Amino acid sequence: MGLGTYLTILVAAALPTQIWRWLGVLFAGRLDDQSELFIWVKAVATALVAGVIAKLILTENGPLATVPALARVGAAAVGFVVYLLGGRRLALGVFGAEVALLASWFTLR
Structure with missing residues (x-):
């Protein structure tokens, strides 16, 4: 494959996402983050992330399959408590x- 093929693939892959990013930059100043629509969008995004995390915890896939479900759920609970006690800092x-x-994992191994 020539350089033109790789350039076409790069443009075809990047262009669709770049358009939305630039539109977001242009219209971000006009958005009211307290509007009902914006609050709904944040709620949907949060629900999607929660769903993905729940799926990772509750289904046995990949390396997490070696850890019992109770340990995975317990670790999530510990993380939530640490988050709350740590001043709602996600990294903690x-x-x-x-x-x-x-x-x-090391205990049950």
Whole structure:
């Protein structure tokens, strides 16, 4: 394949996402983040992330399949508690869940 083929693939892959990014930049100043539509969009985005996390925790796929479901759910609960106690800092919650998950994996191994 020649350079033209790779350039075509790059443009075809990047253009669709770049258009939306630039439109977002142009219209971001006009958005009211307290509007009902914006609040709904944030709620849908949060629900999608929660669904993906629930699927990762509850289904046995990949490396997490070696860890029992109770340990995965427990690690998520520990992460949530650490998040709340840590001043609602996401990094602390993720770290707490990760430490709990690793501890359960090493203990049950």
